Amino acid sequence: MTDPNRPVDPQDRPEVVHHTTVNTAPAPERRGGGGGGVLAFIVGGLVVAALVIGFIVYSNGGFGGQAEDTNVDVDVNLPEVPKMPELPTIEPPTVPRPAPAN
Template sequence: MTDPNVPPERVVVVDPPRQTTVNVQPERSGGGGAMAFIVGGLLVVVAVIAFLVWNGGSNPVDKVADTNVDVDVNLPDLPDAPKMPDLPNVEPPTVPSPGPQPAN
């Protein structure tokens, strides 16, 4: 055990030599994939619009059969709904005196 009244030994710390590390990052090829995705999506939209506008001059609505059909369905007669009971007259609620103070 050491004597608490004696100061501890002096320890000299020597700084390690300084070193500089240089990290060289490769050049980034920014956003080529995202740009290709956007351009591809725009091409698909233009192709769909072109197909709808110039679809060979055929109108699919002209080829539809006649839809003027007369439908007659015999439904059974239902019994009358039960009559609602008469409700008693109820007074609206009142505010006790003195009432709340009006807002300024």
């Protein structure tokens, strides 16, 4: 076995040098963890929706401003209820008591 740290003597070189070419396929494209961008988009949409709802709730209705007069007069005309006839008086039923055993 030869020493790899020793310089090669030009006389030891062969006249014809054969080169071997090794072709390798390019590395496959790496993709993210399977939907991190979609998840961020959904979370961002939920945050925006919560902010819009919060604005509408805390600004008392949003963009329209306050109502000037909120007093409302409600008048409902109900029909007259006819007078019901008097019910006859009924005695409550009596239940016989058991007699003592002899």
